[in-house]
Amino acid sequence: MQQNLVEKIAQKYAVDLPEGHIVHSGDFLSIRPQHVMTHDNTGAVIPKFKSIGAAKVANPRQPVYTLDHNVQDTGEENLKKYKKIESFAADMGVDFYPAGRGIGHQIMIEEGYAFPGTMVVASDSHSNMYGGISCLGTPIVRTDAAAIWATGRTWWQVPPVAKVELRGKLKPGVTGKDVIITLCGLFNHDEVLNHAIEFRGGGVAALSLDDRLAIANMTTEWGALAGIFPCDSVTLNWLEARVQFVKKRGLQNVPSDADSPRLNAARLKELRSNIPNADPDAFYAKELWLDLTTVTPHVSGPHNVKTMTPVAEMRKRKLKVNKAYLVSCVNSREEDIAQAAEVIRGRKVANGVEFYIAAASKEVQDASESRGDWSALIEAGAKVLPPGCGPCIGLGRGLLEDGEVGISATNRNFKGRMGSKTAEAYLGSPAVVAQSAISGYIDMPTEFDNVAPKGEVKTNARSTEKSAVAIMEGFPREIKGKLAFCYQDNLNTDGIYPGKYTYQDDITPEQQAEVAMENYDPEFVKLTHKGDILVGGYNFGTGSSREQAATALKYRGIALVIAGSFSETYKRNAINNGFLAIEAPELVNDLKTKYGSEKLTVMSDNEAVVSFTESYIEFDGKRYDIAPVGGAAQELVVVEGLENWVKKNL
Secondary structure, three states: OOOOOOHHHHHHHHHOOOOOOOOOOOOEEEEOOEEEOOOOOHHHHHHHHOOOOOOOOOOOOOOOEEOOOOOOEEEOHHHHHHHHHHHHHHHHOEEEEEOEEEOHHHHHHHHHOOOOOOOEOOHHHHHHHHHHHOOOEEEEHHHHHHHHHOOOOOEEEOOOOEEEEEEEEOOOOOOHHHHHHHHHHHHOOOOOOOOOEEEEEEHHOOOHHHHHHHHHHHHHHOOOEEOOOOOOOHHHHHHHHHHHHHHHOOOOOOOOOOOOOOHHHHHHHHHHHHHHHHHHHOOHHHHHHHEEHHHHEEEOOOOOOEEEEEEHHHHHHHEEEEEEEEEEOOOHHHHHHHHHHHHHHOOOOOOOOEEOOOEEEEEHHHHHHHHHHHHHHHHHHHHEOOOOOHHHHOOOOOEEOOOEEEEEEOOOOOEEEEEEEOOOEEEEOOOOOOOOHHHOOOOOOOOOOOOOOOOEEOOOOOOOOOOOOOEEEEEEEOEEEEEEEOOOOOEHHHHHHHHHOOOOOOOHHHHHHOOOOOOOOOHHHHOOOOOOOOEEOOEEEEEOOOOHHHHHHHHHHHOOOEEEEHHHHHHHHHHHOOEEEEEEEHHHHHHHHHOOOOOOOOOEEEEEEEEEEEEEEEEOOEEEEEOOOOOOHHHHHHOOOHHHHHHHHH
């Protein structure tokens, strides 16, 4: 069968596949990614790693540690934490990048860890960014990171894949940031939720690598698990220049004429002879197109990324801004800084506006300084922050205060994320941010008509042909149970497991079970019994990453949870704890019709049957197809979670 690019890369990094198995969307795989990046959260992964009995990293060349989140905190406690991470890296022989070197995702690009045709994961949601250089980047949780350190492996369910065709060419003054803001705002009904995205079309060729990185980065905010561009002449030319730069720069602790193990002529030659591509007739669950000629500067917000407004309209409103930001992993590269400098050179930041800048890496800042772009921003009145994260995640100087408005070239603008919950944050391109800093209100440097962007989406149905699934010893061939239907969409982890219990480290499994779904429906624990099957709505388990939202239901005796779709973090936490999470949107739709929304929890009179050998759910005389639960997921259930799997395999 034909494979798309995501499936091909997943096939390459899958291990222990049955002979002849061709990887497709829905498959549960055991994977050995090329690299795994952790940042400040390395400090939280270390005790997980040690608690599972690991004494050494399986492959020291696989992990990468980058300190980037809380780099402005020079207090004793944070410096102690950073020193602990650095010492652990030295002990394990792992590549380590200290605070001040830059944002981890940028380092992964600059140093060649993210490379076309490879699979790289990170315990951070913006690992999607690696797709800008044709690397399959996707997020994992901390338990996965510990497992990869210890064994080199974790698991992944191949998501449905959407093809996004970019047609035409951007007008001068329009950037990749405007493209992704438009995609998020135009297709804002979960069209690509939990999908991987492959960008295609004639419009791709005219996008710079920096534009591609920005677009791929914010596929996260669009709801996708990955966003990957093709490897083409733009990619290859960038890599060629990078190989030469690294050779000239030299490497730490090796002779100055040594080749980089990742960015070298031999590896680039091999890539040129074997460009990773999708097969011509590959299947895509969704097909979207966007006419780039209709894209104009837009801003997202406030409070969410999927509300967009043309800057031409915002300019008329003259919405006063208090702070402007050219920071973060999405839009603080050399090209972004140059665009802002072109707007601001020889001018001054407006009275009453604070303009903060931070390069994505030390190398970016050095390059911008040599071009004169950095000094142009400083001379205009910009305030410099160190290379790394900061205001984007509510850390360090320059946060939004009560009632303030900010315009930011970052990737998220959730209420309270960049400071006060009463503040408003809008997202825009570097040029829009720079012009707004000068004007004192949301503005842009070039005139654009208010043109409606054009695009469409199409959903495709895949053949339902499937073969019987091999069931390993200890895993059930089927599960029978009554359904506990909880209709609400976007049921967040606080509804499933209240936040007030999250940091009670001594809470027992029995106590977790008693508060399951407490904030959603206090009657849930009275209505349900051991062996029942919970059926939720769409985007089940959104919100925080607390794993107790999965374990509380498991301890309650719920056999498994079914939903129309899941937050991917929730699904990972569930399966990492040996608790199955299965998507069955057609069943959810039928239950919504049957039971409505009058009751928060409805118990079915009849039992449902979940067949794992034939991959279906049967309820009320109707069968619903589900994705096969492969060996990787089965094994995690049998051994009661990823930590036990690691202990077994050490």
